[in-house]
Amino acid sequence: xxxxxxxxxxxxxxxxxxxxxxxxxxxxxxxxxxxxxxxxxxxxxxxxxxxxxxxxxxxxxxxxxxxxxxxxxxxxxxxxxxxxxxxxxxxxxxxxxxxxxxxxxxxxxxxxxxxxxxxxxxxxxxxxxxxxxxxxxxxxxxxxxxxxxxxxxxxxxxxxxxxxxxxxxxxxxxxxxxxxxxxxxxxxxxxxxxxxxxxxxxxxxxxxxxxxxxxxxxxxxxxxxxxxxxxxxxxxxxxxxxxxxxxxxxxxxxxxxxxxxxxxxxxxxxxxxxxxxxxxxxxxxxxxxxxxxxxxxxxxxxxxxxxxxxxxxxxxxxxxxxxxxxxxxxxxxxxxxxxxxxxxxxxxxxxxxxxxxxxxxxxxxxxxxxxxxxxxxxxxxxxxxxxxxxxxxxxxxxxxxxxxxxxxxxxxxxxxxxxxxxxxxxxxxxxxxxxxxxxxxxxxxxxxxxxxxxxxxxxxxxxxxxxxxxxxxxxxxxxxxxxxxx
Amino acid sequence: xxxxxxxxxxxxxxxxxxxxxxxxxxxxxxxxxxxxxxxxxxxxxxxxxxxxxxxxxxxxxxxxxxxxxxxxxxxxxxxxxxxxxxxxxxxxxxxxxxxxxxxxxxxxxxxxxxxxxxxxxxxxxxxxxxxxxxxxxxxxxxxxxxxxxxxxxxxxxxxx
Numbered sequence: 277x278x279x280x281x282x283x284x285x286x287x288x289x290x291x292x293x294x295x296x297x298x299x300x301x302x303x304x305x306x307x308x309x310x311x312x313x314x315x316x317x318x319x320x321x322x323x324x325x326x327x328x329x330x331x332x333x334x335x336x337x338x339x340x341x342x343x344x345x346x347x348x349x350x351x352x353x354x355x356x357x358x359x360x361x362x363x364x365x366x367x368x369x370x371x372x373x374x375x376x377x378x379x380x381x382x383x384x385x386x387x388x389x390x391x392x393x394x395x396x397x398x399x400x401x402x403x404x405x406x407x408x409x410x411x412x413x414x415x416x417x418x419x420x421x422x423x424x425x426x427x428x429x430x431x432x433x434x435x436x437x438x439x440x441x442x443x444x445x446x447x448x449x450x451x452x453x454x455x456x457x458x459x460x461x462x463x464x465x466x467x468x469x470x471x472x473x474x475x476x477x478x479x480x481x482x483x484x485x486x487x488x489x490x491x492x493x494x495x496x497x498x499x500x501x502x503x504x505x506x507x508x509x510x511x512x513x514x515x516x517x518x519x520x521x522x523x524x525x526x527x528x529x530x531x532x533x534x535x536x537x538x539x540x541x542x543x544x545x546x547x548x549x550x551x552x553x554x555x556x557x558x559x560x561x562x563x564x565x566x567x568x569x570x571x572x573x574x575x576x577x578x579x580x581x582x583x584x585x586x587x588x589x590x591x592x593x594x595x596x597x598x599x600x601x602x603x604x605x606x607x608x609x610x611x612x613x614x615x616x617x618x619x620x621x622x623x624x625x626x627x628x629x630x631x632x633x634x635x636x637x638x639x640x641x642x643x644x645x646x647x648x649x650x651x652x653x654x655x656x657x658x659x660x661x662x663x664x665x666x667x668x669x670x671x672x673x674x675x676x677x678x679x680x681x682x683x684x685x686x687x688x689x690x691x692x693x694x695x696x697x698x699x700x701x702x703x704x705x706x707x708x709x710x711x712x713x714x715x716x717x718x719x720x721x722x723x724x725x726x727x728x729x730x731x732x733x734x735x736x737x738x739x740x741x742x743x744x745x746x747x748x749x750x751x752x753x754x755x756x757x758x759x760x761x762x
Numbered sequence: 763x764x765x766x767x768x769x770x771x772x773x774x775x776x777x778x779x780x781x782x783x784x785x786x787x788x789x790x791x792x793x794x795x796x797x798x799x800x801x802x803x804x805x806x807x808x809x810x811x812x813x814x815x816x817x818x819x820x821x822x823x824x825x826x827x828x829x830x831x832x833x834x835x836x837x838x839x840x841x842x843x844x845x846x847x848x849x850x851x852x853x854x855x856x857x858x859x860x861x862x863x864x865x866x867x868x869x870x871x872x873x874x875x876x877x878x879x880x881x882x883x884x885x886x887x888x889x890x891x892x893x894x895x896x897x898x899x900x901x902x903x904x905x906x907x908x909x910x911x912x913x914x915x916x917x918x919x920x921x922x
Contacts, residue, residue, distance in 0.1 A: 288899075295906065343895070344895070344899060347892075347895060350892075352892060352895065354893075354895050354896045355896065389910050389913050389914045392906075392910045392913075393907070393910050393914070396903060396906055396907045396910060399903045400903065400907075403896070403899070403900055403903070407896050408896075409896065411897065412894075412896040412897050412900065415896075415897045415900035415901065415904070416900050416903075418900075418904060419900055419903045419904050419907055422904060422907040422908065422911065423907050423910075425911075426907070426910060426911040426914050426915070429914075429915070430914055432915065
């Protein structure tokens, strides 16, 4: 059995093993131990994905097929990883690790199911990334969705349950769209396997059968757009992020919407390259999302809601990268996904720190907190500058790549619009920073002290990663090019 | 054959409508069971015999028993019968849109067509244990997720 065969087994085996172990220990008294185990699984996934990426790129193969351990001997290979999915599996591991570090502080002793749900969520996202079939992708998307609803409503307060309910209702709508789209595509193609679906489905004159493919595509894009929370399907997202525990918000904002929605759209882009309708839809959705998300973020007073609407807005840049429909565009979108995950995870970690120390997230009640919480303020500013695209931070490079991809794909007007719209990102974040961390210290917070423990470690880790990736980005890009991803 | 298909589709529509609009949880659960039963018959008529058996036994049978047991244990049916505003208009609009689409498709001769390989001779064992193994694994994880949800909502206490 090759090293890659062993590593790929870990993506399913480790969360499953953690689930079993977590239910064997008395969880109420061992909350820290179980969260520590969950953090261990996330770290192992991060390392396994990085090692897998190196091994696969060294092998010269484009992908590696595998199956569950007991089926591998039969020669079955219903799962597959490639460089893109290994890159995303590493992102899942990284964000899960940060969520666990935050959970040490934010999750109370009565939330013994947190680790169970996080492992189910991890299994769902890993499953989505390794399957080779659109229906299997949907099955694992539902698994991720179920874990998300429950985690949002975990504390059972009215606000939590409302957030979970909104997410669930809109997810049901997404399910209807996706299943109908898959049915129509199945009628047309006779299969939903990635290997058998071909761009030819959309060729020819607009007859009834081609129309069927177009309707299927529209329904699938709409369903995936709901899952990723892009405009006009974004209404569930701020409520869900705000009501959830910060560790859960980190998972939702940092990775769940990106894998459940954006990755699914990437699957469509990779399955049907050169499809003008898909490209046009992503362009329109991308621009609309950037503008609406940013304008709504400007009007919010809650730290978490500003970060949530910013997530909506930034998702638009990832879609624009994919809409360029070139290799560079896809890579730009993926790198944007990584840098945004780092920055947004940092902001939700800051939210956890502020909520813990102040008991409120209303930015109007804050002010001058950089004197009392310097690490949180530094981490927040680094994340803000990265999202706004200020050099030399990681977000600058990924935004630049998206703009270059759009420009070189002939979409110069869109590239110019995207560049201008990034000013809006700067505007809402400057307002947030000014109100929360700068200016005169609100006397209410005279006795406030800096957060410690897992949250502080997360803040520092994410800031270092954002700065280091930014400074070393040319080298990172060279390595990715050498590995074959770029 | 065609008549059976249309009867099943009509029954699904009517019982689906009733299950959404019913003020009593038990009636809603029974209507939902009727939808599943009609869907099972439809699957059988269309040749998906194994899927039909699963649909009738699990969705129409087992799930209904669980629903009714849960409603009886929690007295939810009495609570749900309190007068409240119901959105009757939405399902009517949805049904009207569906009816318009059906009429347009009949008038324009639009046909979904069929694919010759759909539901081909692959055996149940082959589908269950080999071709759709990834989905079966996903379903197992979904069941674990459901069990965790029950623990969270019915066993764990509210925020301290």
